[in-house]
Amino acid sequence: DGILHCDIVEGSFCTDTFMKFIEGLLNNMQPYPARNSVIVMDNCKIHKHPDIQNLIEAR
Template sequence: MRTFSHLYLRYSVLPAISLSGVLYLDVYEHSVTGADFNNFIEGLLDKMNPYPGPNSIVIMDNASIHKSPELRPMIEGRYVPVEL
């Protein structure tokens, strides 16, 4: 019996895209956790503006990682509307 060992690198990429291009980006060498996503959002919010300025709206899909109970108040606390 032969066994082969392969090194697989796994990356997870979290991009925030605006009309002007990539606004913010994080790359992880593992699957993204809720804590990782919250840290990503905190970094993203530093690049955003209060509504209704440019880069002022967060739109997320219905992924489970987007449903953290502290996420929406964190975003709305920075005067950025959330659309799910």
């Protein structure tokens, strides 16, 4: 029902910055299959980083 997490960054995201963003997002999410439990990402290279995938799957 709206934005779960927002962050503004000047310039481009590095992996560490994106990890911090995902951590903040996950803190506002619910376990599957509850509402606000699914993250949808496109084919961007940083989305496929093993650390990002592990962080999301660990929750």
